[in-house]
Amino acid sequence: MKIKELEKILPGRVYYFPEIDSTSSCLRRKLLEGMVPQGSLVLSDMQTAGRGRKDRFWYSPPGGLYFSLYLQARGEWAWSAFSLVTAGAVIKGLKEHFDLSFCVKWPNDIMLEKKKLAGILCEKYGQDMILGLGLNLWSQPENEVTDAISLKEVLDFAPGRTSLLLSIIRNLLQDYQIFLQEGFSFFHKKLERLSYLKGKAVHISGEKKKGKVLGYTGEGALLLELIDGQKMSFYSGTVRVIEGG
Ligand code: BTN
Secondary structure, three states, X not given: OOHXXXXXXXXXXXXXXXXXXXXXXXXXXXXXXXXXXXXXXXXXXXXXXXXXXXXXXXXEOOXXXXXXXXXXXXXXXXXXXXXXXHHHHHXXXXXXXXXXXXXXXXXXXXXXXXXXXXXXXXEEEOOEEEEEEEEEOOOOOOOOOOOEOOHHHXXXXXXXXXXXXXXXXXXXXHHHHHHHHHOOHHHHHHHHHOEOOOOOEEEEOOOOEEEEEEEEOOOOOEEEEEOOOOEEEEOOOOEEEOOOO
16 A cells, blocks of 8 residues: 555545554544544554444455545534445546446445445544545455445456555545535435435335435435325435335
8 A cells, every 4th residue: 555645645644554443443543632634544454343334343354445534524414415425436436447337325335236345434523524434345245234245256356455545535535625615416416326226115224114215305315205105305224125116
């Protein structure tokens, strides 16, 4: 990993560890100690206690891309909007290297061939945000996500990490600036085009609701048409596609 190249494009510091418990936990500890500027990155080759959404364990063997970035968030946006904008930027970075059909499963999964390629974890830090990304490059994670995929499975070769990471970070920084200035509306339609769920019948677990996905609201919430025709938006939850629904 060429840390110097990352330092050139990031406004903050870069902390690299061959192995760590969790890049997001590490970044939080560093923030609590003080003196960590915005735009700082913690990066590792493997995690022993990687964390996913809803306190799930994120299995993080060598061969994945694991990082956490400290970003200004101003606290006024729904978290799902941040996740979606992040996913869109990560896909742009991926597309600079691979001509594959990546899409976004609301709120935080990047999908390839109907399987999960990457997960995003947005966590609050005061008014700001710790943004974590775990992306399967070479290895098939054995976590609770049985339908996981790695890039290597599709490409038949192991993609390099540095140039991909640089592309992802560059797109992330750029899109966040736009997001802070223009809001979610700038990304709304583009993200709907990348949506894995649009038009599908789904079940939202926490809310125990079923319906057809219409797209996103102006705040990045998932917009559903329920069975009785009523429209309803969801700010969080785990979505399951109803096969044949
Ligand atoms: C999910 O899909 O549930 C989100 C997974 C996020 C995993 C990444 S890996 C880097 C960062 N550090 C962590 O402990 N988690 C995130």
